[in-house]
Amino acid sequence: MSFLNKEICDGDNPDLTEERRTATFDTDRMAQVIYGSEKFAARRRQITKSISRIPALQDTKPLAFMTREEKITEACRELDVLSDHWEQLIYVNDEEEALHLHREVIGMEGHPFALHETMFIPTLVSQASDEQQEKWLGRARKREIIGCYAQTELGHGSNLRKLETTATYSPSTQEFILHTPTITALKWWPGALGKSSNYAIVMADLVIKNKSYGPHPFIVQLRDEKTHQPLPGITVGDIGPKMAFNGADNGFLGFDHFRIPRGNLLMRHNRVEPDGSYLKPPHAKIGYSSMVKVRSRMAMDQGLFMAQALVIAVRYSAVRRQGFLEDKSQEVKVLDYQTQQHRLFPSIARVYAFIFCGLETIQLYEKLILDVNKNGDTSGMADLHSLTSGLKSVVTHFTGQGIEQARMACGGHGYSMASYISEIYGVAVAGCTYEGENMVMLLQCARALVKAVELVEEGHPEKLSPMMAYLTKPSVTVDLTVGPEAYVKIFQLIAKKQAFKATEQLHKFMVAGDSRDVAWNKSAVELTKASRLHTRLYILKTFIRRVESITDISVKAALTDLLNLHLNYELLDVASYALADGIMSSTQMDFIKNQLYSSLEKIRPNAVSLMDSFQFSDLQLRSVLGRRDGHVYQNLFEWAKSSPLNQSEVLPSVTQYLKPMMEKSKL
Numbered sequence: 001m002s003f004l005n006k007e008i009c010d011g012d013n014p015d016l017t018e019e020r021r022t023a024t025f026d027t028d029r030m031a032q033v034i035y036g037s038e039k040f041a042a043r044r045r046q047i048t049k050s051i052s053r054i055p056a057l058q059d060t061k062p063l064a065f066m067t068r069e070e071k072i073t074e075a076c077r078e079l080d081v082l083s084d085h086w087e088q089l090i091y092v093n094d095e096e097e098a099l100h101l102h103r104e105v106i107g108m109e110g111h112p113f114a115l116h117e118t119m120f121i122p123t124l125v126s127q128a129s130d131e132q133q134e135k136w137l138g139r140a141r142k143r144e145i146i147g148c149y150a151q152t153e154l155g156h157g158s159n160l161r162k163l164e165t166t167a168t169y170s171p172s173t174q175e176f177i178l179h180t181p182t183i184t185a186l187k188w189w190p191g192a193l194g195k196s197s198n199y200a201i202v203m204a205d206l207v208i209k210n211k212s213y214g215p216h217p218f219i220v221q222l223r224d225e226k227t228h229q230p231l232p233g234i235t236v237g238d239i240g241p242k243m244a245f246n247g248a249d250n251g252f253l254g255f256d257h258f259r260i261p262r263g264n265l266l267m268r269h270n271r272v273e274p275d276g277s278y279l280k281p282p283h284a285k286i287g288y289s290s291m292v293k294v295r296s297r298m299a300m301d302q303g304l305f306m307a308q309a310l311v312i313a314v315r316y317s318a319v320r321r322q323g324f325l326e327d328k329s330q331e332v333k334v335l336d337y338q339t340q341q342h343r344l345f346p347s348i349a350r351v352y353a354f355i356f357c358g359l360e361t362i363q364l365y366e367k368l369i370l371d372v373n374k375n376g377d378t379s380g381m382a383d384l385h386s387l388t389s390g391l392k393s394v395v396t397h398f399t400g401q402g403i404e405q406a407r408m409a410c411g412g413h414g415y416s417m418a419s420y421i422s423e424i425y426g427v428a429v430a431g432c433t434y435e436g437e438n439m440v441m442l443l444q445c446a447r448a449l450v451k452a453v454e455l456v457e458e459g460h461p462e463k464l465s466p467m468m469a470y471l472t473k474p475s476v477t478v479d480l481t482v483g484p485e486a487y488v489k490i491f492q493l494i495a496k497k498q499a500f501k502a503t504e505q506l507h508k509f510m511v512a513g514d515s516r517d518v519a520w521n522k523s524a525v526e527l528t529k530a531s532r533l534h535t536r537l538y539i540l541k542t543f544i545r546r547v548e549s550i551t552d553i554s555v556k557a558a559l560t561d562l563l564n565l566h567l568n569y570e571l572l573d574v575a576s577y578a579l580a581d582g583i584m585s586s587t588q589m590d591f592i593k594n595q596l597y598s599s600l601e602k603i604r605p606n607a608v609s610l611m612d613s614f615q616f617s618d619l620q621l622r623s624v625l626g627r628r629d630g631h632v633y634q635n636l637f638e639w640a641k642s643s644p645l646n647q648s649e650v651l652p653s654v655t656q657y658l659k660p661m662m663e664k665s666k667l
């Protein structure tokens, strides 16, 4: 069956064209599933097309050959051009469209607006009172001011209760005095803080009459709006180059008794009255909502990072020929090797699974903020916190692994920056650290799991949230041939056993006399394992739910193959738990392996189109190996020729050092 596949173009590498002709589904239809709606998938294409008509937004020089300063300058130039076309390109204030625009034009190396849009504005939306929004939100949205989110300090990132920056209230002047008492209290890491932002949301310990109330968000002007010079009392700068993200100026910030008006404490949920009396928020952790916002986006964003690496690796694997199978007259596409498929296809399945989770958690966050802001209803906070804590940790970990496998799948050329995979990897794995270090967040998820197990043990299963309901499921014998539900049942048993085992271990240490904190630490590895299994179960169930809801028959069939691969791969990956606890037999293991191998064969003809469906433009991919037209070799040669080292035949370093050295050696 051949579909009217928009990706097919006769000028392309014939190997890629052949792949596209074998697809059993329409990539536009698949894009609707990936991006959540027909409307948004179409808008994305429209925006991409409009961008391609703006000459100033087409990449000129490869980013790999730019210095850090050049990258930042280039990102600012592109932002300026974007700003001029903003209203023609996207619906103003549509976050998803803005994100697409950014990914397409500026790519992933970071830029001065990354934190403005992802944390500064969302914090104003969720934490500022109506009056404060009136004052700052409009200006921020019009990009009259640029803001960032300054929370992490040199000495503390994970343990927010020990942040040292203070905001001491002075009732006589009705001001807060921001101060950095020690070197470790310097804000350190915030994106776009160093050189670009002139405002920041600063998380500081609120102190009133010598009493500490813990971290609270303040809006703080850092630089003069006309000259962009730091205001007196403020020390601010860039923290230097990083593993990736070098188009962003992550920064440091110190305050020397810097005064801000009382009205700069964001007061939607808590207040400090002129006399210093404090009205507490409806939930103690409501001030952490911006972190939950970003975490709720991360399954989607990380899924898209891994998708980019896989588009590159899969397309390249379809044009790279090396070695023989039966026919010795022509070398095979490396994508035909089972090992190559095993390296790439499970990650393709994870990409789809992560994105489906992201579509869900982004909506859950939006609903939560509506509930909190309109009705003061904070009842959804704990569940969303534990879900997104586990999800960000699991997704970032597997994304890092998947991207690294994609690099290796491209052989030597994967290691060249021409592939762009190293940049994607560097950016993606930052997600293992930012928005909460992965172990720390897995342990947050474990808190909710342990509480749920304790509820079951205390005889209150009716109090469990729906996500935890599997903890009450009895052990059963499962026939795997029945379909996805059987896999879910086995996964539930594995996850349940681990949650109970970890909790039992925690309790055992406590009974032996350890405090809960010490017992917790002694059980931490087991607890993180329980969190991972719990989260992977959620991912698996979301994948099944989503595929079941698809109406297009051919899209559903292609995704069912991918889902089957995911189910078998995931179960095999956690088989040691199942075998140890007698949940699965070795015969069932053999069945799963065979299913997995036959899934690889089924997916093979659709592999390129499953990745084409993400509809990333060449501008966004920035990869010589991943070019849509598949003309890899001649473009690798052009790319190498444009290296600054090749702009002269004899380098000054040769004249200055190597030549004299060789001359000396002759003597």
Ligand SMILES: CCCCCCCCCCCCCCCCCCCCC/C=C/C(=O)SCCNC(=O)CCNC(=O)[C@H](O)C(C)(C)COP(=O)(O)OP(=O)(O)OC[C@H]1O[C@@H](n2cnc3c(N)ncnc32)[C@H](O)[C@@H]1OP(=O)(O)O
Binding pocket: 079, 080, 082, 083, 098, 099, 102, 113, 114, 115, 117, 118, 143, 149, 151, 152, 157, 158, 159, 160, 161, 191, 285, 288, 289, 291, 292, 301, 381, 382, 385, 433, 434, 435, 436, 437, 440, 444, 447, 448
């Ligand atoms: C021209 C035009 C431009 C236009 C622009 C267009 C738009 C485009 C946008 C651009 C996009 C660019 C592309 C994006 C690329 C990605 C960019 C990425 C940027 C990355 C930015 C990174 C930012 C950061 O990292 S910010 C700092 C993050 N820091 C952390 O995450 C710290 C982690 N630590 C914590 O969160 C806490 O310390 C925690 C939770 C570990 C512990 O907190 P605690 O206060 O100590 O609490 P604890 O005692 O442990 O728990 C008590 C209790 O409270 C519960 N709890 C904790 N947190 C929460 C919560 N948030 N919600 C609910 N409940 C919570 C906890 O579970 C406990 O409960 P119980 O067990 O019931 O007691």
Ligand SMILES: Cc1cc2nc3c(=O)[nH]c(=O)nc-3n(C[C@H](O)[C@H](O)[C@H](O)COP(=O)(O)OP(=O)(O)OC[C@H]3O[C@@H](n4cnc5c(N)ncnc54)[C@H](O)[C@@H]3O)c2cc1C
Binding pocket: 115, 149, 150, 151, 152, 155, 156, 157, 158, 159, 188, 189, 190, 191, 245, 250, 430, 433, 434, 435, 436, 437, 438, 439, 440, 443
């Ligand atoms: C690219 C990037 C962008 C960032 N952007 C921002 C930003 O915009 N704004 C901002 O405020 N911050 C930002 N950060 C900072 C980031 O949020 C923190 O680095 C992160 O929260 C981790 O905290 P940490 O550095 O203190 O790690 P640490 O907590 O020091 O982690 C070190 C080790 O200690 C372990 N550990 C720590 N506590 C525990 C515990 N309780 N139990 C078990 N193990 C533990 C961790 O697992 C880890 O292995 C950014 C960081 C990066 C890398």
